[in-house]
Amino acid sequence: MKVATWNVNSLRVRLPQLIDWLGQAAPDIVGLQETKVVDEEFPVAQLAAAGYRTVFVGQRTYNGVALLSREPPGTVLTALPGRLQDEQKRFVAARFGGLDVVCAYVPNGSEVGSDKYAYKLGWLEDLRRYLQALLRESPKVLVMGDFNIAPADIDVHDPLAWQGQVLVSEAERAALAGIMALGLHDTFRHLNPDLRAFTWWDYRAAAFRRDHGLRIDHILVSTPLLGTCRACRVELDLRRAERPSDHAPVLLELDAAALA
């Protein structure tokens, strides 16, 4: 079984790449972020033709998330409980068999100390509360998405230059650590303890060519799932493509028993 997360930065633009990649990588469940498409225009038929069910919640221009799956989803949530009237569409969750899957687009935060930064920390606290409740009732939980946080200095191409900046600041890292302290594990780091790898590179200043990246997209799993995880890698080919997203997908392989 394979689960993947990808910030597509416009599903409209990236749809051909996405469909190609679905055919090649054959993930069972995919979380997408920054779809930037309203629900009426979500490409349901094209993704169905590629073999995927879809659940999604979007808005014009900004944000937007989706879950694609081979199997039909059970219970679906399209907003973060505690933030049901937030206009920003950043959360979708669904149950697949015995597995609860959460797809999140954590706010970027813009700049340390800004209003957007405060919004990011508040959003992360609401996510933590939701996951705390979910983990009390559900042993198998997978949380994936663009967290907009590099957990440690190994996840940063130039930790000195980035020190204290948004995406790496102490408060953001503490918020992510608080979520992981609920009993969630960073699968990439668990399976690749010393590997320096990134998932996002700025479009500007030839950042990808110079590998000036950050690892800010993550797939977290609850403790009962950790032993089922076999491999986790960054799909760099999609960042090398013509007209790429600024993020590469992260792909996790786990035993099919995870779903049972």
Next chain:
DNA sequence: ATGGTAGCAGAGCTA
């Protein structure tokens, strides 16, 4: 030093 590029939308915001 506040750039640089991409997406959306049609100027300026967000990332």
